[in-house]
Amino acid sequence: MPSTFKGAFPSGPNNEFPDNGTRPIIFDVLGPDRETSLLLPEYRLVGFVNFGSIELAYTKKIERIQTRGGFVEQHWGDDTQSLSLSGVTGGFMRLYTGLSNITDPTVTGGSRRETLAYDSYLDMLALFHNNGSIYDVSGNVALQGIIKVIFDGGVYLGWFDNFTVKESADQPYQFELSCKMTIDSEIQVWKTQLPVTNPFEGLI
Numbered sequence: 001m002p003s004t005f006k007g008a009f010p011s012g013p014n015n016e017f018p019d020n021g022t023r024p025i026i027f028d029v030l031g032p033d034r035e036t037s038l039l040l041p042e043y044r045l046v047g048f049v050n051f052g053s054i055e056l057a058y059t060k061k062i063e064r065i066q067t068r069g070g071f072v073e074q075h076w077g078d079d080t081q082s083l084s085l086s087g088v089t090g091g092f093m094r095l096y097t098g099l100s101n102i103t104d105p106t107v108t109g110g111s112r113r114e115t116l117a118y119d120s121y122l123d124m125l126a127l128f129h130n131n132g133s134i135y136d137v138s139g140n141v142a143l144q145g146i147i148k149v150i151f152d153g154g155v156y157l158g159w160f161d162n163f164t165v166k167e168s169a170d171q172p173y174q175f176e177l178s179c180k181m182t183i184d185s186e187i188q189v190w191k192t193q194l195p196v197t198n199p200f201e202g203l204i
Helices: 116-130
Strands: 026-030 053-057 060-067 070-078 081-088 133-135 141-144 146-151 154-168 171-187
Antiparallel strands (some): 060 070, 133 141
């Protein structure tokens, strides 16, 4: 029997490329070695709705010193890179009852908290709160990992700086979300359709 709600991986948790040609944004948590995933593949965080906008900020670190003769600039290369995401949650849809904007969990039929979209929002909020940290049974940080973000633009490793949730009366069936991350490192894979040749071939 087909599922009523379609996930981001219709062909299984390891299929990152659905048939409709879109690629979801995937969040993962890596260990201190920054290679080993601390989550099982089926537990990688994938929203049912992709973020509406993704903004990468690249800046240069420039120090300007005022002297009697004018300004002296010192260029220190690339500054900290940031990644900003903004969008909305999925609609708070319940089986058999449709969209729900009920906030009282005691109401017959359940509230919006018993929806897949609300669960996905709570997962994202928990990812922000933990921010790559793994805790022991006493609540102390056992090890510090790093957040891994994968989408079509590349792979980014970093930590959350802020997370904003906006609820509007004009949109009672979903939340507006935005977050910003400081990127520690970026992994890019450059591809070309042209054959790669050695420019020094025959010269040595």
